[in-house]
Each structure stands twice: as C-alpha cells, then as structure tokens.
Amino acid sequence: MATPMTAEPGRSSRQPDLVEIKGFRGRLIGCDHAGYDIARAVWNGAVERHPRLIAQCIGTADVVAALRFARDHDLEIAVRGGGHNVAGTAVCDDGLVIDLWAMRAVRVDPVHRRAWVQGGALWGDVDHETQMHGLATTGGIVSHTGVAGLTLGGGVGWLMRKHGLTVDNLLAANVVTADGELLRASESEHPDLFWALRGGGGNFGVVTSFEFGLHPLGPIVLAGPLFWDASEARQVLRFYRDFIRNAADELGTVVRFGTAPPLPVIPPELHWRPVVMIGTCYAGRIEDGERALAPLRGCRAPLLDLVGPTPYVGFQSALDSTVVHGWSYYWKSTHLPELSDELIDVIAGHAFSSASPRSYAAMFHLKGAVSRVAEGGTAFGNRQASHAITLDAVWRPGEDFAARDTAWAKGFFAALGRFREGVYVNFLGGDEDPGRVREAYGDRVYDRLVDVKARYDPDNVFHHNQNIRPRSSHATTSRTTDSL
Ligand SMILES: Cc1cc2nc3c(=O)[nH]c(=O)nc-3n(C[C@H](O)[C@H](O)[C@H](O)COP(=O)(O)OP(=O)(O)OC[C@H]3O[C@@H](n4cnc5c(N)ncnc54)[C@H](O)[C@@H]3O)c2cc1C
Known part of the structure; x- marks a missing residue:
C-alpha cells in the first residue's frame, strides 16, 4: 500500500514525499487523502488534530508494521479504538495514528461463555453478538463507545455491581508491545502485563483482541x-x-x-x-x-x-x-x-x-x-x-x-x-494536571504501573494517553493530558 504525502506548509517539515509501509495491507491516509478529515475526527468535536498519517489496520500484522514504521521514522504515535475519549487521545498532531476502526469482529462461544473482541470494536458490536445468546459482560452505557479504551481504563456500566468492572471480566488480551512483539497476556502469561492492562490504559501496547467472560442476561x-x-x-x-x-x-x-x-x-x-x-x-x-x-x-x-x-x-x-x-x-x-x-x-x-x-x-x-x-x-x-x-x-x-x-x-x-x-x-479531560493520573490510581497502584511500564515500554512510546511515565532517564518526554 502506498499513499503520496506532500508536506503542507506550516504543518510539518518532516513529511516524506511518498510513504510505503512494508507489509501493511490496510488503508493509509495522509493529509491530502479525500477521507483525511473524516479519519482524523474523534467523538469530541472540540479536539482538532492533524496527524501526518493515519494507518487504518485490518489485522495484527498491520499494527506491527505501522508501529515499526512509526518508530523507524521517529514519529509520535496515537492509538485509536473507538475514538471516544473526551481528551481526544486517539489522535495526535504530526504523527502516526494506529487506527483499529476496521478491526471490529466479535466471536462468541456460548457454551464456554466467552467472547473474543477485536481492538477496534464498539460496545454495540459486543452487545449485538453476545445478546444473540442471552449473554453479556459489563460494558459502557453508550453503544458507540470503544471497547478498547473503556476496557483498558477499567469499564463502569449497568452490570458492574453484579459482575464487576469490564476488567474484572477480562480473561486475556493480545498485545503488540512497543518493540513490535505480539504477546498474549493473562493470569498465567505475562501476568504483570495482564495486571497493568486491567486499568492502566493504553500505556503498555496496542491490544488487537480481548477475551471476555460472559454472563447470562436478558435478552x-x-x-x-x-x-x-x-x-x-x-x-x-x-x-x-x-x-x-x-x-x-x-x-x-x-x-x-x-x-x-x-x-x-x-x-x-x-x-x-x-x-x-x-x-x-x-x-x-x-x-x-x-x-x-x-x-x-x-x-x-x-x-x-x-x-x-x-x-x-x-x-x-x-x-x-x-x-x-x-x-x-x-x-x-x-x-x-x-x-x-x-x-x-x-x-x-x-x-x-x-x-x-x-x-x-x-x-x-x-x-x-x-x-x-x-x-x-x-x-x-x-x-x-x-x-x-x-x-x-x-x-x-x-x-x-x-x-x-x-x-x-x-x-x-x-x-x-x-x-x-x-x-x-x-x-479525565484534556486539560488536567498530570497529577490527576496518579490520583486515578492511588500511590501504590501507580508505582506498580510505573514498574510494569519500565518493563514493557521503557522509552514511553505509548505516551499519547493518560500517561504512566517509566522511571527511565531516556524516556520520551511525557505528553500527559495537559499538553495534548
Ligand atoms: C459518551 C461517552 C460515554 C461513556 N460512557 C462510559 C461508560 O459507561 N463506562 C465507562 O467506563 N466509560 C465510559 N466512557 C469513557 C470511555 O471509557 C473512554 O472515553 C474510553 O477511552 C473510550 O474508549 P475508545 O476506545 O472509544 O477510546 P479512544 O479515544 O479510541 O482511545 C482512548 C485511548 O485508549 C487507548 N486505546 C484505544 N484503543 C486501544 C487499543 N486497541 N490498544 C491499546 N490502547 C488503546 C489509547 O491510549 C487511546 O489514546 C464514556 C465516554 C463517552 C465519551
């Protein structure tokens, strides 16, 4: 896939004339693409950002390719699930958006009460498929909210008092880490990463799919x-x-x-x-x-x-x-x-x-x-x-x-x-003091997140989010919500 990218005066001085991402099969959208303004828009219309490139992935291999490309070219990275975060962290200025909007598949195993959900799915996608079997898991209260961002932050919803937060129903996740490696995180595989994914946000990698436990409900x-x-x-x-x-x-x-x-x-x-x-x-x-x-x-x-x-x-x-x-x-x-x-x-x-x-x-x-x-x-x-x-x-x-x-x-x-x-x-909104991220976790949980961050993303590649800063001297300067 290739898309020509021309530098736009005042926006970027680093744009190459032509971008090809080796091994990428999805859609690449640069600022001269007809779909650029639609692709860069997020739920919150007050957020107006101009990424250099939007990589709309159609599979895990695309995520790896886009991530490696961004790192090789020293590009800022944002990760987009449902694009719903009020702070607009799914999109960045002058960088590359790893956009999972085309990865919305949901598969349900009604016998074992499990659902596999791709990283760009919305809660409406999950409810639609799981309710066909009279099953559900805790999700948000608006159906066009993304599964990924909501789950990685915790997940509150109508069912949480009975069945726990969304993260309490998460059984495993497939994650592309900062160095482009695909890991499966669960209680028995990379348990430190699995712990951090259940509330620590998008700080630890790109989740390409989630595995949830389901409960009988309704329809x-x-x-x-x-x-x-x-x-x-x-x-x-x-x-x-x-x-x-x-x-x-x-x-x-x-x-x-x-x-x-x-x-x-x-x-x-x-x-x-x-x-x-x-x-x-x-x-x-x-x-x-x-x-x-x-x-x-x-x-x-x-x-x-x-x-x-x-x-x-x-x-x-x-x-x-x-x-x-x-x-x-x-x-x-x-x-x-x-x-x-x-x-x-x-x-x-x-x-x-x-x-x-x-x-x-x-x-x-x-x-x-x-x-x-x-x-x-x-x-x-x-x-x-x-x-x-x-x-x-x-x-x-x-x-x-x-x-x-x-x-x-x-x-x-x-x-x-x-x-x-x-x-x-x-x-948390887009103009918060960075100290509020610590407030969201409390000192003990926050400090443990910092340790896990140092293990899986020591260079703070994933910082366009509610950022957990690694204790590493060479980490990219944190762009916590105050500077997003
Ligand atoms: C109208 C509205 C209603 C809401 N209702 C609820 C609710 O009922 N319950 C609740 O808990 N929350 C709710 N929220 C908050 C919601 O959890 C967050 O906005 C969440 O970030 C949305 O997820 P998203 O995938 O759409 O986010 P995005 O904006 O796409 O992403 C936000 C961040 O999540 C991370 N991220 C996204 N996708 C991935 C991925 N695949 N892998 C790794 N990181 C990723 C990135 O760091 C990204 O910057 C609501 C928000 C809105 C705007």
Whole structure:
C-alpha cells in the first residue's frame, strides 16, 4: 500500500514525499487523502488534530508494521479504538495514528461463555453478538463507545455491581508491545502485563483482541429511567442514598442531572425541562427487579416512569443520541463517597446551572462487586468509592456555550473539592494536571504501573494517553493530558 504525502506548509517539515509501509495491507491516509478529515475526527468535536498519517489496520500484522514504521521514522504515535475519549487521545498532531476502526469482529462461544473482541470494536458490536445468546459482560452505557479504551481504563456500566468492572471480566488480551512483539497476556502469561492492562490504559501496547467472560442476561431486562423535576433534587437524592445503601448487586443505577432530552419516548411537554433522571437496569429476573425497584418508583411521584421490561441491546443504546459525535465536550470528574446531606446540597446547588440545555452531570453508583475486588487486585484504582460523577459541558457547532459551560463544569468541580475520592482515569479531560493520573490510581497502584511500564515500554512510546511515565532517564518526554 502506498499513499503520496506532500508536506503542507506550516504543518510539518518532516513529511516524506511518498510513504510505503512494508507489509501493511490496510488503508493509509495522509493529509491530502479525500477521507483525511473524516479519519482524523474523534467523538469530541472540540479536539482538532492533524496527524501526518493515519494507518487504518485490518489485522495484527498491520499494527506491527505501522508501529515499526512509526518508530523507524521517529514519529509520535496515537492509538485509536473507538475514538471516544473526551481528551481526544486517539489522535495526535504530526504523527502516526494506529487506527483499529476496521478491526471490529466479535466471536462468541456460548457454551464456554466467552467472547473474543477485536481492538477496534464498539460496545454495540459486543452487545449485538453476545445478546444473540442471552449473554453479556459489563460494558459502557453508550453503544458507540470503544471497547478498547473503556476496557483498558477499567469499564463502569449497568452490570458492574453484579459482575464487576469490564476488567474484572477480562480473561486475556493480545498485545503488540512497543518493540513490535505480539504477546498474549493473562493470569498465567505475562501476568504483570495482564495486571497493568486491567486499568492502566493504553500505556503498555496496542491490544488487537480481548477475551471476555460472559454472563447470562436478558435478552429482556427490567430497565429504564425515572424522572423528577429538578426542584425535587435534594429530596430525591436523600431517598436515593438510603435506597441504594442496601440495594441488591443486580441493580445498576446512574443519576443524570440536566434537561430531559427530546427523545421519542419522552412526552414533548417534558422536553428540555430540568430534571433529575435515575436510570436503572436490573441484571436478574424481571419479577425480582420489580420488587427491588418498587420503593424508588414510589418516591415522590415521579414526573415520568419509563421502567419496564425492555431488550438489553436497545437499552444500551438509549442514550446514544444525547452524546452525538462531532459536538464539543468538556468534562471534569471525580469519585465521591456516600451522599451526605452536605454533598447533596452541593450537587443540587450546581447541577442545573449550566447555560447549554445539553450539558449535564452523570453519577454512576459503584460498590457491589466493584468494591469486593481488593484494591490493587487489578490496576483500577479507588475501588471503595461510592460514586463516579462526570460534569459534562456540551455545545454544538455554532453555539456559544463553550466559555460559560466550561466555567460551569470547573466551578461545580471546585465545589466538590472537599468530597473528592480519586477519579476514574477514563473520565479525565484534556486539560488536567498530570497529577490527576496518579490520583486515578492511588500511590501504590501507580508505582506498580510505573514498574510494569519500565518493563514493557521503557522509552514511553505509548505516551499519547493518560500517561504512566517509566522511571527511565531516556524516556520520551511525557505528553500527559495537559499538553495534548
Ligand atoms: C459518551 C461517552 C460515554 C461513556 N460512557 C462510559 C461508560 O459507561 N463506562 C465507562 O467506563 N466509560 C465510559 N466512557 C469513557 C470511555 O471509557 C473512554 O472515553 C474510553 O477511552 C473510550 O474508549 P475508545 O476506545 O472509544 O477510546 P479512544 O479515544 O479510541 O482511545 C482512548 C485511548 O485508549 C487507548 N486505546 C484505544 N484503543 C486501544 C487499543 N486497541 N490498544 C491499546 N490502547 C488503546 C489509547 O491510549 C487511546 O489514546 C464514556 C465516554 C463517552 C465519551
């Protein structure tokens, strides 16, 4: 495969005139290619980067070839799974993107309850194939999120309280390491690498495929959102705190603070009304779920109750159209402890004061199986926290909410300051202090990650990410999120 690449004034002085990557069979896209702007776009439209070359791989051999080429030519490397990370780490300026978008195959063994998933797959791909057999594993709550980035950071979702984080269901991964070697990592093969892959992000290599354990689920589950007017946020959150304290592990909930989106299932008179929405999904028998959810559904007569038996696959994509590709996003995030009255006051006092009707905050209830894995059992940090909250400023092209809602997210985050208990690495935005990566893991896990990094990527080849810096003097300067 060859593609001509001409240097563009002001963008790069190092571009060769013609690029051929030996042994590469996928598509190479340079800046003069008709598909360049589409190929370099990521989910967050606020991220605008111009790589020198995008190597769209169709197999592991392509990944190895692209990686070797980038290293031989001393090119910056970014790795793209689903392209969903809010910090836009899947794409870099003036370097080479190892893009796995064409590697989306999923194979399921229903007898042994296992799924093999390629490194560019999205969660919609996985749910589609596994649900055909009435099986599932913990994935994200938006179907167009990439499997790779989400898994490597930990993976929170509706099923985590029952079945653990996504990484708790990971059995093995095939990884192309910094020196172009293909390794299989599992409990018995390169266990140090396997430990680090389960939370340490894209720091250790390019994962070409994952092997997950699956659990019986659905295909019909009891799930759906409940809505209350924003003016009731304090009372609803107090009730919710007490309700989830003893909730069954089967019950996953996410609280969304914002306006009611104009979805077809929501009556038009509620569209854009400020609401507290509690999304629910019961990973068990419908009748048990009905019993478990009855108290919450009886709380203060909700404006709207959409809880009911529903196909899990459909539920997994219910929020897709509220977080559209190409809109602009700015996130702040933190883990939180159990909701005290004081914390509830802070949340209720800030959650509804964004300028954009599309901005929102989302709070995932953790605990259950997440907290039963020992701290440090995998590289996912802060397992004892009760909640993970993201404060998400959203604006569409042409809208001028950027400054106001970025300030809103920052102000909300500052107000949560004294309650902060770490952070989920995958929710970190693009302008964070590098110290927040350490915060995502805690000192012990972070230091162990540094050791593994030194073993598998001592030159910090994979640094266009939430970077774990090796303790090596010759490591490439870290481009942690502050300079992305
Ligand atoms: C709308 C939305 C909803 C979300 N919901 C959830 C949720 O419910 N639960 C949750 O846990 N997270 C959620 N997230 C966060 C999500 O986990 C991260 O954004 C994650 O990075 C997305 O993975 P990706 O493959 O799409 O990322 P990309 O942007 O493609 O990649 C991000 C980074 O991951 C690494 N990476 C990607 N692919 C590979 C690979 N094959 N091998 C090695 N490294 C790789 C690279 O370092 C890359 O820079 C959500 C994000 C968004 C934007």
